[in-house]
Amino acid sequence: MQIEKYKIADNNDKQIAAHKRAFGFVSEGVSNVEEMLQKLKDFQVAIPSWALGTGGTRFGRFSGGGEPRNLEEKIEDIGLLHALNQSSGAISLHIPWDIPENYANIKALAAQNGLRFDAMNSNTFQDQPGQEHSYKFGSLQHVDKAVRQQAIDHNIEVIRHGIELGSDSLTVWLADGSSFPGQLNFRKAHQHTLEGLQEIYKALPDNWKMFVEYKAFEPNFYSMTVGDWGQSFLYANKLGDKAYTLVDLGHHLPNANIEQIVALLLGEGKLGGFHFNDSKYGDDDLTVGSINPYQLFLIFNELVEGMDARGMNHATGLGWMIDASHNIKDPLEDLLQSVEAIKIAYAQALLVDTKALQQAQADNDIVKAQEILQGAYRTDVRPLVAEARLRSGGALNPLSVYRSEKVREQLIKSRGQKAVSTGL
Numbered sequence: 001m002q003i004e005k006y007k008i009a010d011n012n013d014k015q016i017a018a019h020k021r022a023f024g025f026v027s028e029g030v031s032n033v034e035e036m037l038q039k040l041k042d043f044q045v046a047i048p049s050w051a052l053g054t055g056g057t058r059f060g061r062f063s064g065g066g067e068p069r070n071l072e073e074k075i076e077d078i079g080l081l082h083a084l085n086q087s088s089g090a091i092s093l094h095i096p097w098d099i100p101e102n103y104a105n106i107k108a109l110a111a112q113n114g115l116r117f118d119a120m121n122s123n124t125f126q127d128q129p130g131q132e133h134s135y136k137f138g139s140l141q142h143v144d145k146a147v148r149q150q151a152i153d154h155n156i157e158v159i160r161h162g163i164e165l166g167s168d169s170l171t172v173w174l175a176d177g178s179s180f181p182g183q184l185n186f187r188k189a190h191q192h193t194l195e196g197l198q199e200i201y202k203a204l205p206d207n208w209k210m211f212v213e214y215k216a217f218e219p220n221f222y223s224m225t226v227g228d229w230g231q232s233f234l235y236a237n238k239l240g241d242k243a244y245t246l247v248d249l250g251h252h253l254p255n256a257n258i259e260q261i262v263a264l265l266l267g268e269g270k271l272g273g274f275h276f277n278d279s280k281y282g283d284d285d286l287t288v289g290s291i292n293p294y295q296l297f298l299i300f301n302e303l304v305e306g307m308d309a310r311g312m313n314h315a316t317g318l319g320w321m322i323d324a325s326h327n328i329k330d331p332l333e334d335l336l337q338s339v340e341a342i343k344i345a346y347a348q349a350l351l352v353d354t355k356a357l358q359q360a361q362a363d364n365d366i367v368k369a370q371e372i373l374q375g376a377y378r379t380d381v382r383p384l385v386a387e388a389r390l391r392s393g394g395a396l397n398p399l400s401v402y403r404s405e406k407v408r409e410q411l412i413k414s415r416g417q418k419a420v421s422t423g424l
């Protein structure tokens, strides 16, 4: 389904007077409001193909109905989001869940929906039907060379699909590790993994990037072979200039200082991409900004400061993606909330008076530094984000249009109550 432009315009008309008042109020306090709106318009967040269906836990999965049944319907769903928020202009595919049957048709459909293809994601954490060797005891780290080769070949196949679609990056997340002391020789596991990544790296086209994603625990519970930013950074450094660390917010041990990790990786020129989500305990895959929006703001503050210091374009300098999939919300509503939370945190970070903050740091004026950060954080930037969206042709309030147009009801009508998306 599609939401006609006039319906978005009708909805905007009803809210425009209130919006203008709120926008006028907040924009008076912003010195470079036009520049800021342009940055907000340019900033796009990729949607992963696996976030469009209801996720599950190991205890169960509760489908909400009307989930996309194939790649075409996944693209249509992201097209819907993008029509509403004008900020979800990319899709990130997962192989083998989303192998295109016809590249030209898929590319045309994506273009119709205003979408490009973001990072490609490989999968060596599950066994697929007909697969020769099992990943039960790991993939690139495996003691058996044949298993390692199978995982290498799979990643190279993913790159080939990506080339056909016009993607320019590969994200490698490995579930490799061990669940019990003594199970694994750490040194050999590391060496095998490095050698496997090197083989995959060799198959990257010149203009591609490779993102090495880390995760502190799960599915393995004693050790992860790419378990933290230090391990990922080590691999990325050894691989070469096209390899980068990817930070997934949910992949840290509790209370990790993610903003500091981001600052250091950016400073070293090795931060490649981002997976947004939120968590209370671990890798909870909750809606971005739903638990700790202040941390999200602090991360964006480091991103903006660090990217500006290196002269990087905020919109294109790093890979921005949501990576969440949970059990009880309508996935499309969740994604609208997630993108909104990201843009709010970005807008707040753009408001930080960097010069004044640097002066406060130079003066060791901690109180002033906190006032500057929290002054930006406590500004209601929602009218700025909405204005940027309005100027791009989106909805002032995407969620209210989604609900008033009864999108989920229509998707259930056309796809069925029992339609279940591929993925986790």
Ligand SMILES: [Mn+2]
Pocket: 213, 248, 275, 323
């Ligand atoms: Mn991730």
